[in-house]
Amino acid sequence: MQITAYVVHIHRADTAPALTTGALIATVSHLGTVVDSRPLTGPQVHDDATHAPGIGYTGVRLAVEDGDVEALRSAVAAALAQAGVPAPEAWGESARTGESVAVVPASLMQAPTKLLVMDVDSTLIQQEVIEMLAAHAGREAEVAAVTEAAMRGELDFAQSLHARVEALAGLDASVIDAVRERILLSPGARDLVRTLRSGGHRIGVVSGGFIQILRPLADELGLDFAVANDLEIADGKLTGRVAGEVVDRAAKERYLRQWAEELGLPLEATIAAGDGANDLDMVRASGLGVAYCAKQALASEADARIDLPRLDVLGVYAGL
Template sequence: MHPTAFIVFHSAAPHPVEPARLRSTLAAAGHRVLSEEPFEDPGRSGSRWEVTGSVRQLRALVNPLDGNNARSEDPAVRALSISVVPSELVRAPKMLLVMDVDSTLIKQEVIELLAAHAGCEDEVTEVTEAAMRGDLDFAQSLHTRVKMLAGLDVAVIEQVRSIIELSDGARELIASFKAAGHHVAVVSGGFAQILDPLAAELGLDFACANDLGIEDGKLTGTVNGQVVDRAYKETMLRAWAGQLGIELGHTIAAGDGANDLDMVGAAGLGVAFNAKPALRDAADARIDLPRLDVIGNLVGIA
């Protein structure tokens, strides 16, 4: 039996020309399209094709057609994302989706919201952006930023929690995965004091984040215990998959920055969500639309 994989293409609007180019490219290389499942959901349009060939073969073919790599001045072409998804992932009886939190599950960076209360938002934002680009060691950057929060009243945590906004489609994505019998977790370089109540509200299976030091009702400017850096994010992905009895090839990891590189690389499908270049270049799939539930389209979960 010939191997197959799924080619998924999506954009903010239908593309009458690019799918034809894709079909022509596949046929010229001797690959057959076995099935097509078009989708039209909020904020995007696309289709998922099952195609003969290995993941490696198909990625080599479609990579030049992907809008991220296509040499075109046409913004419509550049907006088209084409991903190759392993068929064993799409057909897995149980999947584990692990997501970053700041700028992925939620729209904001929590540490910047806290820093606004401490009067050091610009300084913290500058360090955060450098860390997400991969220019700074994450653990070092975290300690530098958290130190600037020393002395903040603990009541600020609740104020920040109250203004957090989920990314568009996040709630729908989680609900669809859970309804299909799959598992969803989040791992964050942010803070458990913010994340844990949100994870409980969303019914997530697991959540892991840094623990802010607090004494006498004030932030100490430190974090307790293990720093959740890029290596630890991968550790948690593997640990949760093992705990659930899920093969690593049946996992999905999604994030936006350099701190997500290890878990995105280790997962069965690594997704870059409106990501920095370092992660966009390394991920198996990219989403450049402001809808997190496109992840469901990638693996056939409505």
């Protein structure tokens, strides 16, 4: 039996799915043979004391042989549309259903060692750090508007970053510590990291945010790689500039490829996850690109979507 892909269906545990398991099997059976199925059930998030319990998930994972990954992806997308699940381009705030189907190549699902590379702001963590810093300068709304436009792909990321960092000029460097103490991991993040590490897999984070925030968090979680922008500090004050290279969408893809090469892993064994246009290149380059509670610009391009605020669902897509 040669498995070519796995079809993973996830939906909120507290709602009936629009696409039933029977309809999903009928859809994929036209393009391959379903040789195994496994029910999926996730408990409510209990990540740590700072998080209220989250929404559980349920679903099914189907093993398909003699199929074609891209044809399967097209088929399940059509099935979701027929079932009335909105496509990303039709999303509004009320249009996210929490239901999605991902087609995962067997080369990733069965890889003995996987590399997960994640964005940080609004992916690994719940907040946008630059907006938290800008709040100390009384310019949070202004900076948030620029961040949103950049994540939708309407602005060049590097230019938008420089413009937003300028708003921080003159702030005492102690605001970094104050912001760091308020960081909240996304629900399920600790469980995801724990599961990956226990399975011998590797984890990297690459952020358009700031290394002064990221490094302590990466060390605490035991991540293998961490890269972000460097806030320039002089005489105990933020200068309003970043030091060195800007970590933009091209850099994110470059680090994905670099880390995979260092680990001796093919790109087929990598997963990339993020929420905005700045993550597009690494999501496209990876073995499985995941849009996590993402903007339309990324969600419409990714191989898989997670619309539940549950980062541990990513582990289900990865076969963990």
